[in-house]
Amino acid sequence: MTTHHALMAALQGLSPSHLTLDNESHMHAGYYDGKESHFKLVIVSDNFADKRLAARHQAVYAAVSPYLMANGGSIHALAIHAYTPSEWQTIHHAPNSPNCAGQNKH
Template sequence: MTLEQQLIQRLQDLSPTHLEVLNESSGHGGYFPGKESHFKVIVVSDSFEGLRLVQRHQKIYAAAGDLLSPSRIHALAIHAFVPSEWQGQATPSPDCAHAPKSE
């Protein structure tokens, strides 16, 4: 099972009404085909109701568990919403300073 699949499976514990897991590894230095190191997640869940942003992130870190280690997932961009906040808005990721340069 890929890291992406494992992350999706673990985030299901938050009972999301919307979940996106995007492998953004190709936009970072040291990328090679199949590398899984940088991810972005968009999680919409009632379980975030009444929580501050840092508490929402902590719930996601807890769900991801040991997947978040330098030898596995190096970076995780988190966008956590309760259903009333989620409007399908764009959550763009910044360019990495070490991204492979196109010629």
């Protein structure tokens, strides 16, 4: 199972109504085909209602903890954009990711 699929499965525990997970590894130095080290997550869930941003991120980190590099996994970076359904209705998209300072120049 790829890291992407494992993350998607792990995040189902947060009961998302919308979930996108983009592998952005190609935007970072040291990229090679198939690398899964940098991800951008957009997750919308009723579970985030009445939770501050830090608590939302903590819930996501708890769900994906085994896949983070700090815990022996392969994920070096996870950009988290966590919204309630009502917040998502007003924005419909997450911000673009910044370029990595060490990004490959192809």
